[in-house]
Amino acid sequence: MKLVRDVEIYAPKRLGKKDVLISEGKIIAIEDRIEAHITGVDIEVIDGKGLIATPGFIDAHFHLLGGGGENGFQNRTPEVKLTDLTEAGVTTVAGLLGTDGVGRDDAALLSKAHALEIEGITTYVYIGNYRLPVETVTDSIIKDIMVIDKAIGIGEIAISDHRNGSPTFAEFAHACADARVGGLLAGKAGIVNIHVGPGKDRLKFIFQALDETDIPVATFYPTHVGRSQELVDEAIAFAKRGGVFDVTGSENPDQTYDIDGDIPFRKILKQVLDEGLSPECITMTSDGQGSLPSFDSEGNFLHIGVASAKSLLVGIKEAVKREEIPLEIALQTVTSNVANKLKLAHKGQLVVGKDADMLLLEKDSLDIHTVIAKGETMIADHEIIKRGTFE
Missing domain, CATH: 3.20.20.140 (Metal-dependent hydrolases)
Incomplete structure (x- = not known):
């Protein structure tokens, strides 16, 4: 599970600052403040301050x-x-x-x-x-x-x-x-x-x-x-x-x-x-x-x-x-x-129930900070986390 805190959301419609909770490749909650405590489950918290979240x-x-x-x-x-x-x-x-x-x-x-x-x-x-x-x-x-x-x-x-x-x-x-x-x-x-x-x-x-x-x-x-x-x-x-x-x-x-x-x-x-x-x-x-x-x-x-x-x-x-x-x-x-x-009903928006495909962009430059695809982090804080098989 991933919890993105205090991020300005463009879903692509602008929703303001929210928290986003991701589980099993899906967006399961978008709220002003999410308190997630699940016994026995590690929740990765991502600080979204100063960042924009987009699909x-x-x-x-x-x-x-x-x-x-x-x-x-x-x-x-x-x-x-x-x-x-x-x-x-x-x-x-x-x-x-x-x-x-x-x-x-x-x-x-x-x-x-x-x-x-x-x-x-x-x-x-x-x-x-x-x-x-x-x-x-x-x-x-x-x-x-x-x-x-x-x-x-x-x-x-x-x-x-x-x-x-x-x-x-x-x-x-x-x-x-x-x-x-x-x-x-x-x-x-x-x-x-x-x-x-x-x-x-x-x-x-x-x-x-x-x-x-x-x-x-x-x-x-x-x-x-x-x-x-x-x-x-x-x-x-x-x-x-x-x-x-x-x-x-x-x-x-x-x-x-x-x-x-x-x-x-x-x-x-x-x-x-x-x-x-x-x-x-x-x-x-x-x-x-x-x-x-x-x-x-x-x-x-x-x-x-x-x-x-x-x-x-x-x-x-x-x-x-x-x-x-x-x-x-x-x-x-x-x-x-x-x-x-x-006709990809599960794609293209940051909406509860859709696939957790999300970008975090630097607010001023719009440069890519983090890339999440189907709930998996591909890039984190400008660093490549996941590479292809032969890369």
Whole structure:
């Protein structure tokens, strides 16, 4: 059992100073003052003075096996390590494949997800990669989502991108409809994580599906919308139709590349609020361990980088300190909004009965002080406590 005393809680809604009691991986009490004395039970007391408690971050778009390879085998980015996630405050992660669905496959992705779960965090996966039709583990998308516990949808399906195999709209719509049905039958999100590339069509396939089919807007989850203002405008139009869209964070938000994240997360969140939209329509993910390739106007490869989960906290800090967006709103985009979109009822909030995924942040700097995942301390007072098997 753990008792966090005198901590300022953002659940992500600000609740003020409280005590939090954790037992068997769950939050069992949040009160002004908790006196816990149980005979024969050791209770670890954590001093929360000067700290902020937030839900653990949920990164809904992560290349657990690495990504890349667009300029040859030497550009394949490495697999993630447990501490790459926990040091960034990520306690729940959804893994996927991108451009390369050949040198990496869903069986390997599932294996990696299970390994990280054993090491202490919560993991999910999307089935498939950039290309359509989706290459499934069983014989169909619907069956994959039904029988594979960790499968919550398909992705990342690429649109408006020269690397996607030029799918037809019919192929796209059919895959999205199957993901929807699989989610209904399994009681899961059944969402389609959609990589939006730099192509001129932007969100065309999504709007066409909304206009010409009965697939509900909740099925679609477009990401990388910060590539251009035109794409941001379309994402906001999508949100006005009830959609939720995702922005790729960046560790260097002021540095412009021809890659995901040209417009910083903080500015897109500000536009959402200025439009009068609910902040629940936007999330932020890292594209962690994914390659960040840059191409010229003729499609020639220029250079490559590697995305990091640390971009999430950078995005939160930037939104709060540079755009003066309230912390509780910025935090939603990596906690409760994501949990709602992925239908993870036990995640995303500091609420009694939910999983004890908690971050303690320094009040002034918002730097990570402590990370608790499913009740287990991963980082304490800036020191790594739990490492992965081969770290």
